[in-house]
Amino acid sequence: MCDRDSDxxxxxxxCKRAWPQPHRLSLAEVRDLxxxxxxxxxxxxxxxxxxxxxxxxxxxxxxxxxxQSGRDPRIRNLHPGYxxxxxxxxxxxxxxxxxxxxxxxxxxxxxxxxxxxxxxTTIPVCYDLDLGPDLPDVAQHAGxxxxxxxxxxxxxxxxxxxxxxxxxxxxLGGLPEPLRTPRLATPRPSIAAGSIGIADGQTGxxxxxxxGGWRLIGRTPxxxxxxxxxxxxxxxxxxxxxxxxxxxxxxxxMQQDLGTRHS
Amino acid sequence: MTxxxxxxxxxxxxxxxxxYGYAHLGISPSGAADPLSFRIANLLVGNDENAPxxxxxxLGPTLAFEEDAVVAIAGADCDxxxxxxxxxxxxxxxxxxxxxLQCGSITSGARCYLAVQGGFEVPLxxxxxxxxxxxxxxxxxxxxxxKGDVLQIGRHGxxxxxxxxxxxxxxxxxxxxxxxxxxxxxxxxxxxxxEQLFSTAYIVGEKSDRSGLRLQGAAVRPREHxxxxxxxxxxGAIQVPPDGRPIxxxxxxxxxxxxxxxxxxxxxxxxxxxxLRPRHEVRFAEVSIAEAIQALRSQNRWxxxxxxx
Numbered sequence: 001m002c003d004r005d006s007d008x009x010x011x012x013x014x015c016k017r018a019w020p021q022p023h024r025l026s027l028a029e030v031r032d033l034x035x036x037x038x039x040x041x042x043x044x045x046x047x048x049x050x051x052x053x054x055x056x057x058x059x060x061x062x063x064x065x066x067x068q069s070g071r072d073p074r075i076r077n078l079h080p081g082y083x084x085x086x087x088x089x090x091x092x093x094x095x096x097x098x099x100x101x102x103x104x105x106x107x108x109x110x111x112x113x114x115x116x117x118x119x120x121t122t123i124p125v126c127y128d129l130d131l132g133p134d135l136p137d138v139a140q141h142a143g144x145x146x147x148x149x150x151x152x153x154x155x156x157x158x159x160x161x162x163x164x165x166x167x168x169x170x171x172l173g174g175l176p177e178p179l180r181t182p183r184l185a186t187p188r189p190s191i192a193a194g195s196i197g198i199a200d201g202q203t204g205x206x207x208x209x210x211x212g213g214w215r216l217i218g219r220t221p222x223x224x225x226x227x228x229x230x231x232x233x234x235x236x237x238x239x240x241x242x243x244x245x246x247x248x249x250x251x252x253x254m255q256q257d258l259g260t261r262h263s
Numbered sequence: 264m265t266x267x268x269x270x271x272x273x274x275x276x277x278x279x280x281x282x283y284g285y286a287h288l289g290i291s292p293s294g295a296a297d298p299l300s301f302r303i304a305n306l307l308v309g310n311d312e313n314a315p316x317x318x319x320x321x322l323g324p325t326l327a328f329e330e331d332a333v334v335a336i337a338g339a340d341c342d343x344x345x346x347x348x349x350x351x352x353x354x355x356x357x358x359x360x361x362x363x364l365q366c367g368s369i370t371s372g373a374r375c376y377l378a379v380q381g382g383f384e385v386p387l388x389x390x391x392x393x394x395x396x397x398x399x400x401x402x403x404x405x406x407x408x409x410k411g412d413v414l415q416i417g418r419h420g421x422x423x424x425x426x427x428x429x430x431x432x433x434x435x436x437x438x439x440x441x442x443x444x445x446x447x448x449x450x451x452x453x454x455x456x457x458e459q460l461f462s463t464a465y466i467v468g469e470k471s472d473r474s475g476l477r478l479q480g481a482a483v484r485p486r487e488h489x490x491x492x493x494x495x496x497x498x499g500a501i502q503v504p505p506d507g508r509p510i511x512x513x514x515x516x517x518x519x520x521x522x523x524x525x526x527x528x529x530x531x532x533x534x535x536x537x538x539l540r541p542r543h544e545v546r547f548a549e550v551s552i553a554e555a556i557q558a559l560r561s562q563n564r565w566x567x568x569x570x571x572x
Contacts, residue, residue: 039447040497040527041555050492064287077286079495079518086447086495088286091530091556092563163289164493164519167398171493171519207289208398225288227388227400233288 034059034107036100042091046103047084052173054159056083059107061238066106075099080162080237082171120157121234121241123205125196126251127153127218134184134215138198142178150245152176153196153203153217160239168207168225168233172241175203187213194220196243207233218243221254264381264416265329268408272324272366277383277402277414280313282391286518292498293393293401293514296473296537297374299435300338302566304378307335307355309422314382315392317408320374321540323366324408332358332416333424338375339538342367353432355380355424371436372538382419397474397515431569435534440548442532444555446500446524451485457549459483460501460525465509465545473515475502476539482507485523496520499528499536501547511536529555531562 039045046063049056064080067087074094079086089099127135127150139146158174165171175198183199188211191197195206197214206212207225220243225233235241246254278301281294295301295318302312310316317324323341336343336352343350344365350356352375358364369375385392385403394402403412459481468477484507496502500512502522511528512520513536528536529550539545550558 037447038444038552039495039524040499041444041529041552041559043495043497043527045447045494047494052492068287076283077292077518079286081494081519082492084492084494086286086497088283088495088497092559096552162493162519163287164495165289165517167289167395169289225398227398227405231288232285232290232389237287 034063034103036096036103038096039086043086043088044096044099044103045084045086046107049083052082052161054173057159057161057173057238060085060162063103063106064237079164081164082161119240121239122244123220123222123234123241124246124250124254125154125218125220125243126246126248128248128251131219131251132196132217134181134197135217138179138181138215138217141181144178149179149217152179154243154245157240157242158203160235160237160241162237163233163235166207166210167227170204170224170233170235170241172203175201177201179203181215183213184215187211191216192219194222194224196220219251221251221258223258264332266332266379266414266416267327267329268324268410268412268414269327269363270325270365271408271410271412272319273322274320275324275408276318276394276396276406277315277385277392278318278394279315279392281514282389282393282395282401285389286495289518290389290398291395291474291514291516291518293391293395293473295376295393296514297338297372297376297534298537299534299562299566300374300537301376301378303353303427303432303569304335304337304376305382306566306570307337307353307425307427308333308378308380309355309424310378310380310382310419314378314419315385315402315417316376316378316383318374318376319366319369321369323369323375323377325363325365326377326414328358328360328362328364330360332362333380334358334364335378335424336366336375337378338369339372340370341375342370353427355426373540374537379416380424382417384415384417395515425570427569428571434565440546441535442529442550442555442558443499443501443526443547444529444550444552446526447494447497448485448491448523449525451489451523452483452503452525453486456483456485456525460509461547461549463546465547467539467541467543467545468508469541471539471541473513475513475516476511476536476545478509478511478545480508483509483525491521491523493519493521496524497527499530499533500524501526501528513537529558531555531558 077088158172281292399405465478465480
């Protein structure tokens with residue numbers, strides 16, 4: 001069993017390593033920045049706000065990355081959400097109070113260290129009708145031709161808010177408003193891995209074959225989840241990504257390539 | 264050193280104590296649903312407590328051992344036979360080459376664990392031997408066992424087999440409420456909701472599995488309906504969907520969720536969730552976080568004291 005006091009010192013050292021020494025803030029300023037809620041006896045939820053916004057999310061990712069790079073063996077899992085980070089830890093070696101101190105220090109330091117200079121990952125998509133059978137519905141709903149849906153879907157740089165729901169499933173922000181389309185009334189029993197869908201204001205990629213109710217507009221040959229790969233997913237929380245249209249021949253080639261590599 | 268699966272049982276998987284460090288990619292911990300029985304089974308045969316072992320659910324498998332082996336079964340009551348002769352649980356059993364171990368119906372709870380000295384040999388996926396069947400990875404080929412599968416025995420740990428002090432597992436059988444602490448969104452719920460949660464005898468629904476246990480009983484409602492921004496879900500979170508019927512999020516759970524979490528099962532009682540089966544009754548009681556951590560410490564100490572040294 002670890003000694004409690006030495007644990008506390010350890011936690012602080014990790015913060016110093018990963019982050020510059022923060023300014024001293026008043027307690028009120030601390031509470032404004034991040035609300036810390038014990039979510040269970042083994043986890044702490046750091047809440048930065050209650051809206052979906054890239055600015056709030058940047059704080060989530062700053063904390064996530066700081067804790068991840070700290071490699072504290074007492075921290076077992078990190079679950080980023082839209083505006084919060086759930087930190088799962090070993091409660092016999094780390095207390096909520098000790099962890100709260102670390103989180104507050106990291107949260108304060110964030111202004112000076114956030115690294116927004118990240119690359120943009122390109123995910124190739126074939127928007128052919130047999131791979132994206134709901135493209136005509138989305139086009140009709142938007143009152144736009146299908147080519148315009150493809151153009152608008154592949155235009156923005158999306159933000160990967162977090163992964164959840166199932167392994168490798170990305171929650172993306174930035175879908176152009178005209179593409180917003182309700183889910184299917186009846187979900188499909190089976191959707192191929194790599195399918196790109198739209199559900200209300202969200203767009204996403206099915207990482208594995210599964211049932212689902214999103215409107216399918218295309219498919220990527222890239223494996224969004226491969227348990228044998230390192231890392232197992234091409235996208236990480238906080239990444240920026242773009243969809244890039246490819247033709248059917250390129251899709252088939254890439255799928256064959258990837259298939260051979262993984263078989 | 265191979266073991267033939269003669270009959271697979273209902274849902275038999277290779278597990279360890281879980282896959283940690285990948286929740287940010289949407290990957291749940293999986294691992295033994297009753298980690299306490301899992302550890303007891305491994306410790307009985309002299310393994311490291313995290314050695315890969317079989318988790319069997321409701322109906323156990325029949326296994327043929329090619330060579331001699333030391334095995335132990337722990338968890339809920341299960342009628343086990345070695346070569347058609349009744350075999351005791353919670354005891355290290357010496358199997359002769361060619362022995363057939365038949366595990367029958369699991370009666371008292373939902374799951375029991377078969378550990379073999381040396382552990383089961385499976386490739387580690389993201390550092391863990393646990394099966395995540397919904398995602399088809401981990402454990403034995405990412406799935407439950409089937410008839411005809413051949414399992415390999417590994418080399419995890421090298422301690423001699425041990426035995427339990429008589430009556431030491433009686434404590435596990437004591438009925439009692441599942442202990443919970445307040446959940447992430449406990450402040451969304453008023454006193455009436457907590458009153459409801461703590462006074463209701465919930466019934467475990469049929470659609471319950473390793474990802475979650477759906478409870479039937481009095482609905483629990485937040486003060487007002489509001490949309491929760493999807494956030495992280497801790498193991499054992501008690502989520503309240505719009506119909507008000509609580510769901511206990513379990514080892515194969517989604518890592519994030521959009522329903523408010525009123526309470527959370529304490530770590531020391533996770534093993535009891537793993538023994539709940541459909542139609543079982545569940546009652547909850549609130550404890551403080553300090554009490555929950557104390558219970559976990561006591562449980563770990565207890566685990567070191569129940570073996571004959």
